[in-house]
Amino acid sequence: MWSAADIVQHVFLSTVCRMDLVTELHQCVDSRMEKLVVIWDDIGIVGEQRSARNRVVLMHLDNLLDEMVQEEDQLRTRLKQNVDKYRAEVTRLCAELDLPPYEVCVCLMSVNYTV
Numbered sequence: 001m002w003s004a005a006d007i008v009q010h011v012f013l014s015t016v017c018r019m020d021l022v023t024e025l026h027q028c029v030d031s032r033m034e035k036l037v038v039i040w041d042d043i044g045i046v047g048e049q050r051s052a053r054n055r056v057v058l059m060h061l062d063n064l065l066d067e068m069v070q071e072e073d074q075l076r077t078r079l080k081q082n083v084d085k086y087r088a089e090v091t092r093l094c095a096e097l098d099l100p101p102y103e104v105c106v107c108l109m110s111v112n113y114t115v
Contacts, residue, residue: 033057 036057040050090102 029061 036053040046040053045053087104094100094102
């Protein structure tokens, strides 16, 4: 079982990692937007055209992130299904071999996956 200190440390590290990711993501988007602004300045895109281009950039980023979330959610679903399938297989094999039920080590369980 996770101790309170372990959970606090996990939350703290997750928050720090998330802040680092947000900073890095901001820098990445900012540098690319600067390049787009230079290109748009060079080819005379201003005013409403530039606003429209900005909306297209945002739409592309939003779509990409949505796709990534869907893919990760599908991965999570497959992993959970595999865990359930193999847990049932282990239970079946233990019974077939007349062994006591197998107990999963607590250290192998995720905080977000309930048994």
